[in-house]
Amino acid sequence: MKIGVLALQGDFEDHRVALGRLGTDPVLVRTPDDLGGVDGLVIPGGESTTIGKLAVRRGLIEPIRARAASGMPVLGTCAGMILCARRVVDSDQPVLGLVDITVRRNAFGRQVDSFECDLDVGGVGRVRAVFIRAPWVESVGEGVEVLAERDGRPVAARQGRVLVTAFHPELTEDTGVHAAFLGV
Ligand code: GLN
Numbered sequence: 001m002k003i004g005v006l007a008l009q010g011d012f013e014d015h016r017v018a019l020g021r022l023g024t025d026p027v028l029v030r031t032p033d034d035l036g037g038v039d040g041l042v043i044p045g046g047e048s049t050t051i052g053k054l055a056v057r058r059g060l061i062e063p064i065r066a067r068a069a070s071g072m073p074v075l076g077t078c079a080g081m082i083l084c085a086r087r088v089v090d091s092d093q094p095v096l097g098l099v100d101i102t103v104r105r106n107a108f109g110r111q112v113d114s115f116e117c118d119l120d121v122g123g124v125g126r127v128r129a130v131f132i133r134a135p136w137v138e139s140v141g142e143g144v145e146v147l148a149e150r151d152g153r154p155v156a157a158r159q160g161r162v163l164v165t166a167f168h169p170e171l172t173e174d175t176g177v178h179a180a181f182l183g184v
Contacts, residue, residue: 001182004029004038008054010046010079014170018178032063040073040181043080045132045168048105051079052094061096068098073161075181081164082135089138099159100141103166107136107153119167121156122147124176129155129167136166 003019005012007028019026019042026042029035041064043051055061068074076084076098085095087102106113108131119129122145129150137154140146148156148165155166156177169177 001039002027002037003040003042003182004034005042005044006030006051006055006060006080007044008058008060009050010044011168011170012042012044012046014168015042015044015077015178018170018175019182022175022178022182024182030058032059035060035063035067038072041067041075042181043074043076043083044170045078045080048079048082048088048095049091049093052083055083055096056094061094064096065098068096068162071161073181073183074098074163075178076162076164077170077177078132078134078166078168081166084162084164085137086141098162099157099164100144101154101157101159101164102138103135104138105135106133107138108134108151117150119148119150119155121165121177121180123158124156124180127169127174127176128172129165129169130171131155131167134166
């Protein structure tokens with residue numbers, strides 16, 4: 001299985017390294033052509049408005065939607081989770097709408113804008129979770145499985161073959177989330 005990492009902005013390089021640790025040789029995706037060559041896609045953390053705008057400019061929004069609709073696995077982390085959501089509270093930024101969730105950006109507040117904790121994630125187990133100006137899930141639609149919560153808010157979820165986390169699994173040694181995504 002050839003895995004692609006969306007490499008428009010953000011920490012795509014860390015995902016490439018994390019996926020490499022699981023024995024895969026991921027490629028960077030910047031164009032619809034690149035997307036055509038992969039069987040799964042990781043959307044990294046970064047700045048969701050920037051990644052969204054660049055994805056619009058590069059003509060990637062519809063191709064990613066179409067591939068996801070035909071069953072391509074997608075992992076979205078932090079800004080990547082925002083991009084995978086259907087709706088963003090108080091924002092009309094471009095999103096892919098792959099998972100029926102509404103997310104709130106920078107939701108954990110300024111005082112604690114970044115933190116780490118141990119988190120039990122359904123289907124993955126206990127992981128060290130790094131939150132950096134992270135979103136949370138404000139509401140979930142039918143068919144969305146919540147996999148982890150923090151402060152009573154969903155921070156990991158799955159719908160079909162799309163897995164999203166509000167935290168950054170690519171920033172720890174823990175490969176559990178990537179392994180779950182790969183179905184390893
Ligand atoms: N705060 C960023 C956003 O709203 C996400 C932060 C991150 O990816 N670490 O897009």
